[in-house]
Amino acid sequence: xxxxxxxxxxxxxPVGSPLSxxxxxxxxxxxxxxxxxxxAGRGLQLLFYSVGIGQISxxxxxxxxxxxxxxxxxxxxxxxxxxxxxxxxLCAWMNLREDYGYTFGSGTRxxxx
Amino acid sequence: EDKVVQSPLSLxxxxxxxxxxxxxxxxxxxxxxxxxxxxxxxxxxxxxxxxSGIEKKSGRLSSILDKKELxxxxxxxxxxxxxxxxxxxxxxxxGQNFVFGPGTRLSVLP
Numbered sequence: 001x002x003x004x005x006x007x008x009x010x011x012x013x014p015v016g017s018p019l020s021x022x023x024x025x026x027x028x029x030x031x032x033x034x035x036x037x038x039x040a041g042r043g044l045q046l047l048f049y050s051v052g053i054g055q056i057s058x059x060x061x062x063x064x065x066x067x068x069x070x071x072x073x074x075x076x077x078x079x080x081x082x083x084x085x086x087x088x089x090l091c092a093w094m095n096l097r098e099d100y101g102y103t104f105g106s107g108t109r110x111x112x113x
Numbered sequence: 114e115d116k117v118v119q120s121p122l123s124l125x126x127x128x129x130x131x132x133x134x135x136x137x138x139x140x141x142x143x144x145x146x147x148x149x150x151x152x153x154x155x156x157x158x159x160x161x162x163x164x165s166g167i168e169k170k171s172g173r174l175s176s177i178l179d180k181k182e183l184x185x186x187x188x189x190x191x192x193x194x195x196x197x198x199x200x201x202x203x204x205x206x207x208g209q210n211f212v213f214g215p216g217t218r219l220s221v222l223p
Contacts, residue, residue, distance in 0.1 A: 009154075032209065043117075043201065044156075044213040090155060094209060102147075102203075102211065104155035 002027035006091045006105025013112055019064075019078040021108050023091030026072065032094040033074040034102070035066055037087045044090065050074055086112045115140045117204050117214035125220045130192050134217045136202030137184040146178050146185045149201040151216070156201055159187070192221045 006023045013019060025031050032051050036044040046059045048066035056066050063082050067075045074091060091105040117138045126132055138146065145163040149156035160169045162178035162185060169176050173192075178185045189196055199216040206212070 034211075036213075043215040044203075044211075046211065102149075102156075102158070104157075107154045 004093050004103055004105045010109045013081050016080045019081050021076040023074045023105055024072055025093050034092040035076045036090045039087050081112045083112050115212045117212050119202050119214035119217050123218045127222050131190045134187040134200050138204040140204040140212055142207040144207045145205045147203045148176055148187050151199045194221050194223055197221045
C-alpha cells in the first residue's frame with residue numbers, strides 16, 4: 001500500500017535560520033508530489049509541485065524553495081526564515097487512479113520566532 | 114482566476130443536529146470536486162464527485178455535485194462530537210491542479 005511520511009511534526013525556528021522539511025512516499029513510483037501551506041482561515045495554498053526527479057514548479061514567489069533529489073523524496077527548504085513563513089505545511093501525493101485525489105502527509109507546524 | 118468559496122466559514126451545532134456545508138466553485142477545466150475532513154493534522158479524504166446529481170454516501174455523511182450551478186453540498190446527519198473538524202472543499206482540474214476553499218470549521222457540542 002502507498003504511504004506518505006512527513007517530518008518533523010513540529011518545528012520552532014528563529015528568524016534567519018535555515019529550514020528543511022522532508023516528505024517521502026512509499027509504495028508507488030514516479031508520484032506527483034506537492035507542498036502546501038495552510039494559514040488560519042485561508043485554506044490550502046499550493047507552494048510547489050513536482051512531476052519527477054529534478055522537476056519543480058513554483059506556484060507563488062516567496063522565501064521558500066523545493067527540491068526532488070529522488071523519485072519518492074520531496075524537500076521544502078529556506079535559506080533564511082521570515083516570521084511570515086510560520087504556518088502549517090503539508091506534503092501531498094496525488095493518486096487519481098483510486099479515486100482518492102490527494103493523500104496528505106501528517107503536516108509540520110512551523111513557528112518562526 | 115480560479116476560486117472555491119465555502120459557507121459558512123464557521124458553524125456551531127449540538128449533537129444530533131443535521132448540518133449542510135456549502136461549496137461553490139469557479140474553475141477552468143473543472144474535473145472533480147473533493148471533500149476532506151481535517152481534524153488536528155492532515156486532511157483525510159471523504160468524497161470525490163465527478164458527475165452531477167449522483168449522491169455519494171458514507172455513513173451519516175453524504176454529498177452531491179451540481180455542475181450546472183457549480184456547487185456541492187456536504188450533509189452530516191445526527192452529528193456527533195467526533196464530527197468536529199474543518200471541512201475542506203477542493204476543485205480538481207483536468208490539468209491536475211487543486212483549488213482549495215478556505216474550509217468550514219464545524220464544532221459539535223455535546
